[in-house]
Structures are given as C-alpha cells and as structure tokens.
Amino acid sequence: MNILVFTKRVPATQEEELRITSEGKRVDLSKIPFKVNDWDNYSVEEAVRIIEKSGGAVTAVSIGDTESDEVLRRAIAMGAKDGFLLERGEILHDPSTRATLMYNFIKKENIPFDAIFTGVQSEDDQFAATGGILAAKLRLPFVSMVIGIDAVEKDHMVVRRELEGGLQERITVTLPCVISIQTGINEPRYVSIMGVRKASKVERKVFNAAQYEENVSSKIEVIQWVYPQKKAGATLLPADIEMACKELLGILKEKGVY
Amino acid sequence: MIVETKVFTCIQCGKCTGSCPESGKTPFNIRMLMRKRQFQTKIEEGLPWYCSSCGACTIRCPRDVKPSEVIIEIRSSLVENGEIPLALQKALENTFVQKNPWGRARTKRGDWSGKLANTVPHVRETQSKRLLFTCCIQAYDPRCMVIPVNVAHILMKCGVEFGILGEEEACCGNEIRRIGEMGLFEELEEENKTTFKEYGVQEIIALSPHCMNVLKKEYGDMGIKISHYTEILAPLMRDGALSMGGAFNKKVIYHDPCFLGKQNGIFDEPRDILSAIQGIELMEFSRSRENSLCCEGGGGRMFFEVETAYQRNAVVRAQEAFDKGAQVIATSCPFCLMTLEEQAVERGIMVKDISEILMEVVEQ
Numbered sequence: 001m002n003i004l005v006f007t008k009r010v011p012a013t014q015e016e017e018l019r020i021t022s023e024g025k026r027v028d029l030s031k032i033p034f035k036v037n038d039w040d041n042y043s044v045e046e047a048v049r050i051i052e053k054s055g056g057a058v059t060a061v062s063i064g065d066t067e068s069d070e071v072l073r074r075a076i077a078m079g080a081k082d083g084f085l086l087e088r089g090e091i092l093h094d095p096s097t098r099a100t101l102m103y104n105f106i107k108k109e110n111i112p113f114d115a116i117f118t119g120v121q122s123e124d125d126q127f128a129a130t131g132g133i134l135a136a137k138l139r140l141p142f143v144s145m146v147i148g149i150d151a152v153e154k155d156h157m158v159v160r161r162e163l164e165g166g167l168q169e170r171i172t173v174t175l176p177c178v179i180s181i182q183t184g185i186n187e188p189r190y191v192s193i194m195g196v197r198k199a200s201k202v203e204r205k206v207f208n209a210a211q212y213e214e215n216v217s218s219k220i221e222v223i224q225w226v227y228p229q230k231k232a233g234a235t236l237l238p239a240d241i242e243m244a245c246k247e248l249l250g251i252l253k254e255k256g257v258y
Numbered sequence: 259m260i261v262e263t264k265v266f267t268c269i270q271c272g273k274c275t276g277s278c279p280e281s282g283k284t285p286f287n288i289r290m291l292m293r294k295r296q297f298q299t300k301i302e303e304g305l306p307w308y309c310s311s312c313g314a315c316t317i318r319c320p321r322d323v324k325p326s327e328v329i330i331e332i333r334s335s336l337v338e339n340g341e342i343p344l345a346l347q348k349a350l351e352n353t354f355v356q357k358n359p360w361g362r363a364r365t366k367r368g369d370w371s372g373k374l375a376n377t378v379p380h381v382r383e384t385q386s387k388r389l390l391f392t393c394c395i396q397a398y399d400p401r402c403m404v405i406p407v408n409v410a411h412i413l414m415k416c417g418v419e420f421g422i423l424g425e426e427e428a429c430c431g432n433e434i435r436r437i438g439e440m441g442l443f444e445e446l447e448e449e450n451k452t453t454f455k456e457y458g459v460q461e462i463i464a465l466s467p468h469c470m471n472v473l474k475k476e477y478g479d480m481g482i483k484i485s486h487y488t489e490i491l492a493p494l495m496r497d498g499a500l501s502m503g504g505a506f507n508k509k510v511i512y513h514d515p516c517f518l519g520k521q522n523g524i525f526d527e528p529r530d531i532l533s534a535i536q537g538i539e540l541m542e543f544s545r546s547r548e549n550s551l552c553c554e555g556g557g558g559r560m561f562f563e564v565e566t567a568y569q570r571n572a573v574v575r576a577q578e579a580f581d582k583g584a585q586v587i588a589t590s591c592p593f594c595l596m597t598l599e600e601q602a603v604e605r606g607i608m609v610k611d612i613s614e615i616l617m618e619v620v621e622q
Contacts, residue, residue: 012355015363031365031425035355189340190347193354193441 001056001152003047004113006102007040007075009068010124024224036071039119043181045188047117048079050152057081059111063098065089069204076199077191083202084111088209093125094218099133104212106138115157116178120145128180135178143173144180263328267321268292274315274325279552280308283568288315288325295328306332307343308564311436311557312516317548329557333438342437345562350439357428357446358394359561367392368424370403374410381421382457388420389459391473393466394429395560395592401599402592406465408613409487413463415620416499418490420463426453430464432472432517437558447477454482463487467518467591468556474522486518488590488612492527495534503621505537510615511584513543513575513598514550515591528590531612535619541584543575551575555593576601586610 011032019028047058059082060075062068072083086105092098105111116135121128128144135142148160150170161169162182173179235251237244252258275281275289286308294301306329315325336342342350352361370392371378381389390410396402413420431446450473454462461483464470474484494500510532518524525547532540545551554571575598579587587602587609589595599609 015356015361016365033355033357033364187344190337190342190350191340192337192439193445194338195340195441197441 001051001054001115002113003050003056003058003115003117004106004111005040005043005047005058005060005075005080005117006119006130007044007060007062007071008037008119008122008124009034009062009064009071010037010122011035013123020225020227024226027225034067034070036074037119037122037124039121039123039181039183040071041119041188042183042185043117043119044075044078044080045186046149046181049186050149052079054152056114059084059113061086061102061105063088063092063101063209069206072204073196073199074191076202076204077195078189083204085204085206086209086212087206092218093222094220095125095127095129096133096219097216099130099137100216101209101212102130102134103137104214104216105207108212109207114175116140116176118178118180120180120182131178131180138176138178141173141177142179143171143177145182146179147182147185149179149185261324261327261330263324263331264322265292265295265328268296268323268325269321271320273318273320274323277314277318279310279312279314279554279571284308284564284566288329291332292323292325292328295332301332303341304343304565306336307346307558307562309557310516310552310554310559312552313521314516314552317520330436330438333436334440335438337438337440343562346437346558349558349561350434350437350442353429353434353446354442357449358398359429359433360394360398362398365425367397367427368422370397370406371410371422371424373403373407374414376414378410379421380457381423381459384419384421386419387458387460388418389454389457389462390420390422391430391462391464391469392422392427393464393469393592395596396465397427399592399596402595402611405592405611405613408611408617409463409465409491412491412500412613412616412620416491416494418494423453423457428453430466430469430472432468432476433556433558433560435472435476436556451477451480454480461485463490466593467515467522467524468593471517471521486522486524486527486590488518488527488531489524491612491616492530495531500616501621502536502619504619506535506615506619507537508585509539509541509583510586510588511541511543511579511582512546513553513587513589513594514547515589515594516550516552516556518590519550520548528588528612531616532588535615538615541582543578543582553591553594553597555591555597560593560596570597570601572597572601576605576607579607580605586615588612588615 011029012035021028051058058080060072060080061084062071063086076083118131132142145162146159147162151158156172156174158172163169237247272289278288280286281288309329313326349359353359356364392406396405428446428449431443435443470486532538551571590612602609
C-alpha cells in the first residue's frame, strides 16, 4: 500500500492577536511561530499506522517555501519513507489552485499511490476543500471527515465518517481513493527533536512548483482582511461581592436559569 | 549537557528509596529502578514518570550513582520511542512551537511588565546588562504573574538596574531536560545562550529556582553571574536599601523549594528576608532545609497527573502547617506555590511567594 499524505506548515495563530497590515492586504505573521497543520499530523500518523501493519510506504508531500521542509522532516521522523517539497514562495490560499498543483505534480511525475490522505482542513485557511477538488480532478472516489479506518484490503478500505447529530457512517471505498482525515482519529506519536534530526539525513526531493502550474489559476481572490465586528453584550457586575452576587442572582432568575 | 551516571556502582543500599518522596506510597521505587537498569530488565510503563526530580537520591547516594540522572536517561529513551504520557507530549510540542510548555503566545511573554507603573527596559538598554529571567509559568499564569511584577517593583525601589528580554526569552529547559527531551533542551539552551551573548548579559536574576538551577549548573560556564531573586534581596534588606512601612503580623512557615534549597544550598536568604519583616513569627516544618519535603511539582509533574491515587505531599505539608498553627506558608518557587495552594486554602492557610509578603510591607 502506497499512501501519499499532504502536509502543510501553518502559522500557530491560536493564542495570537493577529494584526492586519498594508491596508487590509496582509496579516502580519512576522513574529508568529509556525507548526505542522494539526489535521495533517493525524493524517501522517494514520498512514504510518496502516503501513506499519500492512506494509508499503508513506510519502509526505508539502507545497510551500523552503521552511516547509520542517513538516517533511517531521513526517519522515514519524515513519514516512520520502518527503517531496513543491517549492513556492507565495502562499496559495485558493484550495482549487492547491489541488490543481497537486494534480499536475502527481500526473507529470507519475507518482504511484493507492490512497491519498489529506487533513480535513488547514488551520490557516480552513476551506476544507482541497481533498475533494483533488479527488474530482483525479476522477477518484472521495471520503471526507474520516474518523476511523476499520479495514484496509487490496482493492478497498472500510472507513467511518463523522456526520451531524452524533451519527457515524461506515462505508466501503474502492482504491485508489482520496480521504480527508479528521482530528481525533488516533493519538499522533511524539516526535523527538533527536528523531527529527535523524530524519534530516533522509533526502527530501525538492520540485520547483512553477513546473506544475499549467491550468493553475486562482478561482477566488482575497480582497481584504478585516477584523470581526465587536459586539456589545457583556454585563459588568459591581466590584462589591455582595452587590455582585445579588445582581447575578437577579440576572439568573430573569433568564430562568435559577 | 551530559551527566555521567554510575549505575553499575550501585550497592543497593537503599538511601535513595529512603529519601525519595514518591517511593513507599506510589508504585515508584528508585532502588528497584536502579537494579533493573543494572540488569537491563524491563521497566514497567509509567513508572519513570512518578519522579519529581527533587534530587534527594542523588544528593544522598554514597556511590555517586546519580539516580535522578538515571531516571532522565530512562525517560530519554522513552521520549525517543514516543512512549510518553499525552500531557507531557503536549507540553513538549508547545515548548517546541511557542517556547513555553503551556503553549501560550511567545509574543505575550513580556506582557506582565505592563502591570508596572514604570517601563522595564530591554536588557540591551541597561548599563549593568543585568537580566531578570522571568520563567514560563510566571510570564503566563495569572496566579504567578504577580511574582515578576513584585520583584521588578522591589528591585526598582532599591535602585537595582535591570532589564528583560520579553518575547526573546525562551523556556530555560530545566523541566524539558528532566522529562528527557534532550534535543529540545539543547535547542532551548542554544537559543538562550545566543541571546545572552548578543546583548552582552553579565548577570542573571532568576525568578524561579528551576530556571536558576539550569542556567547555573547545566548551561555550562557562560561567564555570567546567576542568582535567585532572594539572593539579591536578602543583602539589600540587610543594608537597609528597602524601606518597609508596614508589618506582617502573621505566623509564617517557610517551605524550602527543592531546586533552591537541597539542590543549590540556598536556605538562609529566604529566611533572612522573612525574619527582617516586622511582625512575622517565622516557623519551620519538621522536614526543612536539606530534608524539605518535595511539593511534587518538578520533573514534568506540573504538566500531568500520575495514574495512582495517593496522599500528595501538598496534603502532608498543608496539614503540618495547620497543626502547627501557621497562617501563611511562604515559599520562593512558582511550582511550590501552585502545588501547595489548593490544599493549604482548604485548611484556611494562605500560600504566598516571599515577594508577595514583601509587597504588603514595603513603603509604596
């Protein structure tokens, strides 16, 4: 089983107060640390677990600048055999553009695979569309929001999807296919710094993304970054504890909570 | 940093187990682990994570085995195989990305200084090149953030010039090394040392005994004088540089942090500060100074819970303080403060960092 896993280096924005610059044209990421996209971490782990059990190889692929090599080294330390970097200076926000670039790369380089894993979405752009578009371009079946892979056979997989309302859907998907992996599907292993250093000795292949940009044109365009509108609604209670408790009880009674 | 351990010289005398705050009440037995290490037999999963790195075993070992360092070696192998508790994994990943185990934004590391009336300069702008090293928990935790604010305020009142690094400060790595993540520790050490060198740092005042320990003993000789803040404040108070306008009329019992006391021999300075405060009736625990009972917050234990339920040392400590009639447990380590507080408050006892007591009595 050969599995291609797409992995992305993203800014760790969860704890940050982001600043929009250049009159809404950019977000200042100059002081923000970067990390592997959380969903992709689970995807790499799931792929590695499959090949550890059934044999085969995992190849990690990333689109990005030279710094994205970091997520490839990490994937190799987790158990991937190879790492391919489609090097490109400018960030691609449009999922259709990313998917087309991946499609062209796979076709032109004749990359063999039985399955392609992507994360459900990336933490930065959150379109959750790349996997689906790639599957459509490759004319392959696509399963989204996969929270469990119950069986891996030569010609199919049995996977579970997460649905609304607490339901799960178990389905059979024929191979080759594209799957988007949801977080929580597994517990990704810890990758030590020593492990990443050892992985650095495995050669990662760098491809110039410009070679694969045929028919790559953005279908969407970022017009402006804006801050969400601030809403009023917080009620400040008085500093005096007795007064505060009295007022709080009044509010709770009024809202029917107490 | 490589510490040479001598596990094959262990004679199984049991002094380590006798001094260990975990052995006897948890499945952890340090002497048994040394034996298993000698014979290279399997060590049960989970056992090495009980150690709180208090260092008592290494201090007391008559054969220089350094059992607490052997634990780090064992943990290190587990880390390399990815066999670590999930909570510790998160702490390590957070430290890799944000340079602090809590994963808070690195850009906010210096935010505490905004609570001061006066601006704290960057260390490069100081004449003395004296650095106040904040520590992760004190930079981010709302309970502990008051400590750097207090110490900075007191140093300013005493006319001691100092600066900070703000977001350029990275985790010191003391706990990271003890968790066994040697690669990450090396990266943190390298980053901090490069920063110290870039700004010509001559002296470091560490707010946490854990940071002081690693900067002083495990970063190698940097040619920088490193002290805990109590070592700076004690002589200042003795010389009358800090004028106190009030009294602290309470029975105060002092808890020696392991990394300040038994591991670095700083017992008197915290007591000297407390004794100089008017109104304090200073008391001692039955286990104090070299024999102080570990709070169990070190060695990565701040970030995860061990599996076995047992009576925590914080309970023993808080109960003894209560039985002796203490009104306040004073300490000088943020980890001790955090681990002791819940149990002490349940018994009507306050836990305060020494700087918090000082702030109540210094002339504003």
